[in-house]
Amino acid sequence: MSEDIKTFTISVYTENNIGLLNRISAIFQRRHINIESLTTSQSEIDGVNRFVIVVNITETNAIKIVKQIEKQVETIRAYYHTDEETIFTESCMFKIKSELLFDEPQIQNIIKESDSNIVTVNKQFFVLEKSGRRHEIESLRRDLNVFGIMQFVRSGRIAVTKDEMKITEMLSAFNNQ
């Protein structure tokens, strides 16, 4: 009875605590689960952090992992979602030689069609930024690679969920206790 491995986005609301990243990543490491990406930032609530973690695992494991994360004292709440249940994006940057803009007119078309933005241009290089789905970023990278890329970097996934997260209610319930 083997269960399908799927991509899950795990969202974790936490207190802003130095050691917590360690605690959370250890939960994955102990179980040999590779973290595809991990992003942490401020959430919609002041003083509350949000982790967005992407993993490829079975749903049974996703449930177990979420419970282990929630068990951590400084975790307020953790959820897991499939791709269909979230709206997600990644962003990336390309650093490319400026001369190519003029020598290779195709590049201008690629940029135009790719829905990306030029962040800065100087004599030596220009920087292109794009956000979108992985396959869009990958296709842009492939297209530009033909001409040579000086630097490329891609961020982890960030995601919001289609359903509601009742964190504010949970926290105010605590304050009113």
Place this chain on the structure above:
Amino acid sequence: MRKSQNIEDMKTQTINNKQDVANKTERITGSEAIVKSLIAEGVDILYGYPGGAIMPVYDELYKFQDQIHHVLTRHEQGAAHAAQGYARISGKVGVAMATSGPGATNLITGIADAQIDSTPLVCITGQVFSHLLGSDAFQETDIVGISTPVTKWNCQVTKAEDIPQAIAKAFYIAKSGRPGPVLVDITKDAQVSELDFKYEKCKGVRSYYPIPKTNQKSVDAAAELINNAKKPLIVWGQGVILGQAEEELKAVIEKSGTPAAWTILGASALPTSHPLNVGMVGMHGNYAPNKLTNECDVLIAIGMRFDDRVTGSLDTYAKQAKIIHFDIDPAEIDKNVKTDVAVLGNSKESLAMLFDALNENTHESWLQEFKDLYDIEFEKVINDDINPTKEGLTMGEVLKQINIESKGNAAIVSDVGQHQMIACRYADFNVTKSNITSGGLGTMGFALPAAIGAKMAAPEREVVAIIGDGGYQMNIQELGTIFQQKAAVKIVVLNNEFLGMVRQWQQLFFDKRYASTEMTNPNFVAIAEGYYIKARKVTKRDELEDAVKEMMASKESYFLEVCVEKEDNVFPMIPSGASVSDIRLS
């Protein structure tokens, strides 16, 4: 040197003192605040070892020694295990203290043990000055990083004014919900600078929900399964003891007439002599409850976590049964065994709710199946263990003799190995919190220091440590603590001149290749006597009764070495990875 008799006085002082500490604000140093915070939490005894980064705190402990008793162990691992023993017998938070670097890392084994066995501990470690953090300073170690995977919570304090809150939070987290160890690392500058001290106990942490609410619907669903069951089986664990739900468990067992078995850490929650107590489950547990796990129609797990040493192969574990799981920790539900009904919450409340929903019932013929299998186990295993006819002494007969003398009222602190399994199988328990052993981590070296902590927490109780000749030598230095504290611990070393449990596996699974398991042992009696502890060695059966009597009658600590058969094996046994129903009697 303090005497343990004074502990009772100290307790009252501590309580009285707690009032004035809590109420007024005063300007004091961080180190004084640490000690006053401990006193305000009702700590009467702590275990530890001094060193550079924690010296200001020791200086305060010196000043407050009439209110809080610091026990100098001989190794920080001993301090951690002693704090565990203290916590396990009393249900209170155990406290251990150490300096930075090696002092702190020496605590780790005890912390890991407390984590897996859900023991409430607060560990306080000194740390280098905060401006030196990250500079590889003398005795700097990242103890917060190192202890993260084995603590329920930990933190580092670098400012004096954060100390009271950190300690209050530490105690709250250690003892609430599913208990566990916490570590507070305090830099030396935080210890020596001043703060306005006022102690307030922590009443809650907003991101932490220690006790999930018990759902009446799931209780009803559980009750319905139990009420309709023909062959129900309860397996309870330490969650019953931690939840102080012994009475509720007994009431549930009796009302529903359900045979009930225990995990190693659940032992003693229900008296051994109770007619529905059908023994221990697990690798070296009793024959009947292991076999019948695969025959029951409803398995009711209460405050246990389906450890692999309990379940054997999960693929063949209780597949025929409906599974009900009572636990305080949602992460335990469906972790190893898929449940049909999960009941979250504190065992005391959830079992009381269950009791109300249960029908009165009996299961005589089902219970008879347990008795029949017990008879087989008695004939094939138990009788030879406790009434041996061969020349060599057995571990089982030593336990039987201790039972006779203690009348089942002693707290048994066992180490890890064959003697541990024998102690848990054969010790009689009338009193709860009496089986103190390292369950989840299986830490050799646990028993001697844990027995010290247990005896100091409960001086009125008889505390008997049962230890193998191997594990004894892992923390043998704690004899010094026993001597200095006049802790009246009874120490029984069951000497088979082998790392017995490993040797047993070598015999059974590695064609008797006894790789590094034979021990050439020192003169244990002379060592105990070197610490001025009364000591005796028994090599023959006819000396045993008298020696155990003498030991149990002793008002002071006593060391008894019993030379037992060298190559005895512990049975029954579920070979690792096998099914509970494939339990072997030989």
